[in-house]
Amino acid sequence: MKSFKLSRFITNMGAYIILTIFALVMLFPFIFMVATSLKTPDDTFNYPPRLLPREGVETTLEGFDKPVPLYHIDIEGVKRDFALVETGIPAGIYAELDDLSSTFSVPLDMVKPSASGDQFTLPDGTVQPIMDVPVNGTIMQLVQTGKTALGRFIDPKDFSREVFQVVRTSQPVTKVTAHPENYSHVMTMENMGRSLTNTILVTLFVVIGQLVTSVMGGYAFARLRFPGKDKLFVFYLGTIMIPFVMLIIPLYQLMVLFGWTDKLAALIFPWIFSAYGTFLMRQFFITVPKEIEEAALIDGASRFKILYNIFLPAAAPALATMATFTFLYAWNSFFWPLVIINTGNYENHVLTLTLNMLRGRASDSANLILAGAAISILPPFLLYILGQRFFIESAMSSGVKG
């Protein structure tokens, strides 16, 4: 019995490990998005990449008007935080006479020609004087092989302790920070604020419009008898599979005819009629018991009243499922807005279009681009957290019944 439990435990552990790995794969890009959107521009280009937004730590020192950055300095194996107080100090690279690969970088004004006045011939043939170079407190006889620029680092507690080394390869002291102002910055770029309202408005119209038409059409298909009903329904069903790409050219021409190019109307009115939504509502209404409706009819209730008072309240979950489906479609759509709203007409851009523009304009600021992406991606996520059930159901309903 014990071995059964053990093998079960191992199986479960295996399952959890696999599931967790996949969960990380699914989540990582979004975590990356949020983390990067809070970074400073410099931080986004750090290699190796680090996930959390980090920033150099600065400190104020007496005698310096500006705060100075802190760096990790390695002194005799102990790491200390030193402040960088001066950069670009001209320095030479000095090598040992018997081992030219062992070099030290020291500022030029700390070096004096050696008392002996000897000279040394480098492998490339140039002749350099031998210099007295202070290295870690001792003076060494070295020869200059190159030039560089150094930074002066001092101990914040004891200004007299100073170290010279190349700034670029020094390791700055960092702390985890967040720059939410990236979001407010990106909202002012490329008319992002306006496009966010446009997206909300369009999505609202499309969702409400599709609900109304689908509920009415679904009710007619589910409950009313009229000539040609079955043929029409089959026709509706058949069109669900037709790809949208088929319609893009003729719809564009239609919009030109209506004068709706570059207008938000083009993003709304063609999309408030959905064969799929009608089908979904019909499938639901057909399950509502007939008796209630018949009783209401005998009492003299009109069809509108029956639909509004009996069917709609019962259909709340189905409506929510359909609403999430439509919401995602309207919120995320890109191809049609790209075609119908001209790139020059910023006023009527929706979020996805603005992201496309942003990609071009802020092409080297990952923090801004991903803040924009987050503005478009996070609202659906928020709704998803609130009403996860309906999202999952809208996916399932597309599969199980179709």
Added chain:
Amino acid sequence: MQVQKTHKSINQTQLIIKVTTAWHFLLSISGIFLIAYIIFPHGLKNIPVWLSYISAILIGLLSIGSFYSAFKLIKLQRQGRTASLVVNYIGLVVTALLFFQNLGIFLGVDALAKTFGSSIGWLSGVLLGYLVYTIGDRYHYRIQIEEMFHKIGKYIALIFFAIFLIKSGLFPALIYLAKQMILPSNFVILFVVIVFGLAIWSMWREPTALYLNRTNAQTEALEGYLFLSPNLIGFLIFFAFPLVFSFFISLTDWDAFGNSNFIGLANYFELFKLNLKQLANSTQDFFQVMDGSIFSELLRFNMFGKSYVLGAADARFWIALRNTLVFGIVTVPLSAIPALFLANILNSKIPGMKIFRAIYFLPSIAAVVGISLIWQWLYNATIGYINYFITVGLDFINSVFSTGYPQAQIRWLSESRTALLAIIIVSAWQTMGFNTVLFLAGLQNVPKELYEAATVDGAGRWAKFWKITLPLLAPTTFFVITTTTIQAFQVFEQVFIMTNPPGSPGTSTLTIVLYLYQNGFQRFQQGYAAAIAWVLFIVIFSVTLLQFRSQRKTGAYDV
């Protein structure tokens, strides 16, 4: 007294029917004049030819319907009422839409969008009203308190909505509409709208219906079409008509300015024009064997020791077709097989499964544009995480097996060998979770008893999977594969965002829909683009059909 009143109302009804009959005669005659005006070459010049023909046909049908209903109404038959209602309803809808269009109501959305940002906050008040309303539901044992809450909730919602409307610019909008109304053309249209409305009322009212012996079936049919009409009209205008129209466009050389000539199947011939020539040797110049002004080189191959070259009039189309097929063939299994695997794990009832399911579903609700932007940075050659992870992995291998793999510096999106693969990975990643949910739903329909019986018979885990799960899951698998394929063949947004310029490097990520977009909206050869759309449709349709066939052949068990 009673009899007199009834008599009077019958007289009234008869009069109404007579007036409506006259209206229908008038309508059919004016319809004929309208057709003549539209078709006559000097009539409406500012509308395209195809539109004038379509509207002529529509008006013709309405005229015939109108004449028919007048004819039947004289005979006092109930079909006359039906025909009259249908004709007048269509007339009402068309004229009302025209009226709205003329007033600029549809374009008013733009004006609303300007102020919407500042007024949207007030909409939360409507939510507040709803919350107050729902509080009332708690007191359903004390009807007065319940009703009070309901009333207060309603008022709060109404007041906030009114504030929202005013803040959104209700008054300027009304003033604008009033100014528009003064224009005589709008006045005329409004008048016609009202006449159609009156005609509907005259037939719909109960006395007329009774006088014309309405039946319940007739009422139900009329109500059925009434309920369906908003949906059906939109469906016809924005779906069925464009679908037919698209085929018509594909037979023309439509350009940016709406100039079009009927050119038959020339667009399709251009797409499919191929030329196969034998080469003297495998490195012979292409232009020595084919006319370079018509054909460009598509591919070279060797067969039976001889070299051939295939030229195509539109090589880019064939490349796009190949890329799309490759994309579909790789993406579908790449997203479906892990999904099936994950769904099987999730289906074993260990705790926490719902959380995993929720996480897997996340990518499929995010905008493709946003996703593509994220992955673009993940794929970055110097600082991207993908290369970093590969480097870390290689360093590990190097340290264990003391091999010498260098750091990964793959330029994922700008190297023609990897660009398509990079996009395939993103798409598979995005659809995997959705497919997992679908598979999971399918798995939950598989009866548990079958597994128990199999366990009793001594079947192992694999045997159960192959012999029970997979066959019973066939309908779901079919659905997953079909929808993923249809989606994959329409890939556009990922390519458009992630490669720059879209389709680069070279033509390595050029897909059919991208090619369609370039033709239709960058070069404005809309006729040609429509032909590409139809080719894509045929490809998708035949693949679906093929899958449908194979599903039938394997004899999927319907649960």
